[in-house]
Amino acid sequence: MSLFGTTSGFGAGGTGVFGNATTDSHNPMKDVEVTSPPDDSISCLAFSPPTMPGNFLIGGSWANDVRCWEVQDNGQTVPKAQQMHTGPVLDACWSDDGSKVFTASCDKTAKMWDLNSNQALQIAQHDGPIKSIHWIKAPNYSCIMTGSWDKTLKFWDTRSPNPMMSLQMPERCYCADVVYPMAVVATAERGLIVYQLENQPSEFRRIDSPLKHQHRCVAIFKDKQNKPTGFALGSIEGRVAIHYINPPNPAKDNFTFKCHRSNGTNTTTPQDIYAVNAISFHPVHGTLSTVGSDGRFSFWDKDARTKLKTSEQLDQPITACCFNHNGNIFAYASSYDWSKVGGKVLAPPPKKKRF
Amino acid sequence: MTVCNFFLQGRCRYGDKCWNEHPTGGNRGGGFGNRVWVNPSQQKGGYIQPSSFSSHGTEEWGRGGGGGGGADWGRGGGGGSGGIIQMDMDIWESSGQWGFSCYSSFKTSLSGFTDLSPEELRLEYYSTRASGDLQSYVNGINQLLNQWRSRIQELKVMNPATRTALVRERHTHTHTHTHTHTHTHTVTVTINNPAPQASSSGFGSAAATGFGFSTSIYASTTASHIQQKYMRVASSHFLQERTIALKYPSSLRNTVLEQMLLLHVLSEYGDQIIKSILAIAPVLILNISDHIGFGAPAPAQANTFSFAAPSGGFGSSTAPSSTGFGTSSALSASSFSFAAPTTDKPAATSGFGTASGFSSTLNTGGGFGSGFGAEAPAAAGSGSSFGRATGSADRALDSLFSHESNMTPEELNQFKAKRFTLGQIPLKPPPANMLVV
Numbered sequence: 001m002s003l004f005g006t007t008s009g010f011g012a013g014g015t016g017v018f019g020n021a022t023t024d025s026h027n028p029m030k031d032v033e034v035t036s037p038p039d040d041s042i043s044c045l046a047f048s049p050p051t052m053p054g055n056f057l058i059g060g061s062w063a064n065d066v067r068c069w070e071v072q073d074n075g076q077t078v079p080k081a082q083q084m085h086t087g088p089v090l091d092a093c094w095s096d097d098g099s100k101v102f103t104a105s106c107d108k109t110a111k112m113w114d115l116n117s118n119q120a121l122q123i124a125q126h127d128g129p130i131k132s133i134h135w136i137k138a139p140n141y142s143c144i145m146t147g148s149w150d151k152t153l154k155f156w157d158t159r160s161p162n163p164m165m166s167l168q169m170p171e172r173c174y175c176a177d178v179v180y181p182m183a184v185v186a187t188a189e190r191g192l193i194v195y196q197l198e199n200q201p202s203e204f205r206r207i208d209s210p211l212k213h214q215h216r217c218v219a220i221f222k223d224k225q226n227k228p229t230g231f232a233l234g235s236i237e238g239r240v241a242i243h244y245i246n247p248p249n250p251a252k253d254n255f256t257f258k259c260h261r262s263n264g265t266n267t268t269t270p271q272d273i274y275a276v277n278a279i280s281f282h283p284v285h286g287t288l289s290t291v292g293s294d295g296r297f298s299f300w301d302k303d304a305r306t307k308l309k310t311s312e313q314l315d316q317p318i319t320a321c322c323f324n325h326n327g328n329i330f331a332y333a334s335s336y337d338w339s340k341v342g343g344k345v346l347a348p349p350p351k352k353k354r355f
Numbered sequence: 356m357t358v359c360n361f362f363l364q365g366r367c368r369y370g371d372k373c374w375n376e377h378p379t380g381g382n383r384g385g386g387f388g389n390r391v392w393v394n395p396s397q398q399k400g401g402y403i404q405p406s407s408f409s410s411h412g413t414e415e416w417g418r419g420g421g422g423g424g425g426a427d428w429g430r431g432g433g434g435g436s437g438g439i440i441q442m443d444m445d446i447w448e449s450s451g452q453w454g455f456s457c458y459s460s461f462k463t464s465l466s467g468f469t470d471l472s473p474e475e476l477r478l479e480y481y482s483t484r485a486s487g488d489l490q491s492y493v494n495g496i497n498q499l500l501n502q503w504r505s506r507i508q509e510l511k512v513m514n515p516a517t518r519t520a521l522v523r524e525r526h527t528h529t530h531t532h533t534h535t536h537t538h539t540h541t542v543t544v545t546i547n548n549p550a551p552q553a554s555s556s557g558f559g560s561a562a563a564t565g566f567g568f569s570t571s572i573y574a575s576t577t578a579s580h581i582q583q584k585y586m587r588v589a590s591s592h593f594l595q596e597r598t599i600a601l602k603y604p605s606s607l608r609n610t611v612l613e614q615m616l617l618l619h620v621l622s623e624y625g626d627q628i629i630k631s632i633l634a635i636a637p638v639l640i641l642n643i644s645d646h647i648g649f650g651a652p653a654p655a656q657a658n659t660f661s662f663a664a665p666s667g668g669f670g671s672s673t674a675p676s677s678t679g680f681g682t683s684s685a686l687s688a689s690s691f692s693f694a695a696p697t698t699d700k701p702a703a704t705s706g707f708g709t710a711s712g713f714s715s716t717l718n719t720g721g722g723f724g725s726g727f728g729a730e731a732p733a734a735a736g737s738g739s740s741f742g743r744a745t746g747s748a749d750r751a752l753d754s755l756f757s758h759e760s761n762m763t764p765e766e767l768n769q770f771k772a773k774r775f776t777l778g779q780i781p782l783k784p785p786p787a788n789m790l791v792v
Contacts, residue, residue, distance in 0.1 A: 237456070271450050
């Protein structure tokens with residue numbers, strides 16, 4: 001417990017180590033379950049960057065907290081620390097040196113959590129819940145980008161209470177991703193905006209959405225030269241669109257594929273269609289993973305346009321996923337995502353999968 | 356939908372993608388024979404074509420999603436587009452997917468759908484649970500669900516009114532449309548007004564409950580998006596039941612006005628259409644009010660259309676229709692300076708009351724606004740208001756028309772000419788003595 005100073009107790013009593021003796025549908029893939037999971041649905045997961053030794057996983061939840069675990073090489077997880085907001089945490093990210101974690105919450109603030117001292121400071125303020133937060137590291141500046149339901153995208157130098165820049169969006173921010181020098185924001189009403197971040201952030205292009213329904217998640221992918229070249233956009237309709245920014249042949253290079261649907265081949269009975277809750281790209285191979293409300297995760301190869309693997313169905317929707325910095329570990333969170341608009345909340349454990 | 360003349364002749368270049376109706380009894384051979392030649396600008400950068408998926412069978416990957424650069428998605432036929440929408444609605448309804456989502460077909464968003472993410476609803480739930488008023492959350496959700504279901508039903512059934520509204524939306528939405536057909540797309544805009552009181556009060560209360568529980572959550576933002584969403588659904592539904600009829604037996608049956616309307620609609624998109632329709636609409640409504648029987652009480656209220664930010668003053672004329680819409684705030688309205696068409700008929704103010712409902716949809720409903728070419732909801736303000744359309748009961752009849760002295764020479768020439776020239780169509784009504792009935 002020494003790495004992050006004081007140990008703050010993890011609330012919920014009784015959440016000891018989860019053994020593997022759980023029901024099949026709870027963990028059908030027999031992946032390692034993280035110890036001391038949050039008490040409410042997990043909204044986001046993020047692994048520490050390569051600049052830090054070891055693998056640390058942070059997860060934000062609807063129980064207003066952000067927790068940090070150390071993931072050891074043998075696969076076991078050790079809870080390290082947690083911080084609280086006054087509202088559900090919607091997104092979290094690491095700084096590039098791995099010393100700080102930024103968290104965004106429905107309480108309209110974003111906080112910077114210094115892991116060494118276990119202190120959290122407020123660094124951003126919006127007029128509405130903050131849905132996405134990303135760290136931008138440019139040669140001439142670094143800042144935090146926050147996207148909020150108040151239809152603005154703000155950039156913050158963590159030392160100042162006022163934003164460095166505030167960009168107006170056509171609608172509420174639903175999801176965003178940043179890979180320098182590109183940022184993509186998907187908004188409500190099928191809005192899609194690409195920003196370029198060199199020198200200072202500015203709007204690069206507004207794109208007509210390739211999808212027919214509400215946007216849910218977005219992730220940028222890189223080309224062979226490690227430059228961001230396009231993004232994958234998921235919607236509530238069980239579909240992901242792969243979109244290149246400047247493709248040689250847009251009609252052929254951009255495409256969409258269906259995923260997270262109940263019966264793929266049988267076209268007679270109506271399909272159940274599930275939302276794609278999160279997308280993340282493998283840092284090395286460039287393959288992508290999607291997780292959905294149907295409680296499955298799948299891996300895809302976008303270049304070969306094939307599906308690589310689909311998991312068994314979990315008993316709860318999967319709400320978040322991410323790869324660690326070298327792609328050895330894939331973490332996904334199984335918790336209720338409100339897709340049935342109803343109010344049942346179960347104790348949700350994030351799980352880890354080793355490759 | 357108008358019938359495609361070219362298709363009837365057997366030489367429609369767009370085939371299934373044509374915006375006009377290709378009657379099934381028509382000249383099929385000719386129509387299909389030309390499918391081979393596809394206008395390159397109509398290319399299949401198209402959205403997901405149903406056939407490509409069936410051929411893929413188990414494969415889940417399909418072509419679609421035209422490039423962002425500007426591949427035209429293909430316009431989808433008049434009848435054909437209806438088919439795809441209906442299919443999508445079927446699938447949406449039966450698949451159990453998230454219902455509170457926007458929907459679009461062929462690049463234009465269809466109105467009538469609220470876009471709410473699960474997180475937003477969940478936050479509402481948590482907040483209402485904290486404040487102890489879960490029932491309002493449940494009510495709000497049920498209301499949204501009902502609106503969604505009825506909208507889906509409308510689109511599945513696709514009666515002519517819905518189709519017209521959709522076509523109108525799509526026409527006003529396309530910026531880069533490459534439609535080069537020479538035959539005219541006449542858009543018939545019809546207003547009929549069934550039971551205005553019932554519908555408007557329904558929405559008034561519907562919207563009001565929405566406000567009740569959403570404003571408490573986003574207290575700091577006057578224009579909370581959920582509030583707007585409720586507004587939008589309410590307002591777009593409002594629209595669905597109202598289409599502006601140009602055919603009416605009144606003293607205002609006037610080729611000039613009709614031509615104005617049609618030419619505007621055909622020649623210019625976006626705001627112009629709103630302006631022209633609205634410009635004419637109050638005149639039409641006023642004069643047809645007794646024929647259609649608005650029957651609502653007629654408080655002689657002026658200034659029901661000041662769309663300055665505190666729109667509480669809005670809609671004070673007919674209470675039921677207005678309360679729901681009046682609370683939309685912080686949406687700037689570009690007021691349209693149409694020379695005030697007024698009326699001498701008392702019943703007409705009720706027309707304004709309901710017309711106010713109509714115009715309010717433009718201001719408040721981003722969704723409706725999008726239908727009228729205010730493309731991004733940020734441009735919600737682009738929905739024109741009625742501007743100075745006042746509802747005073749006892750203006751003289753000749754306020755309906757301009758005075759000769761108010762007309763510029765160009766406008767007079769336009770009115771005098773046999774036909775309007777595009778781009779110079781006057782925005783004021785003609786002087787009474789120039790009317791040729």
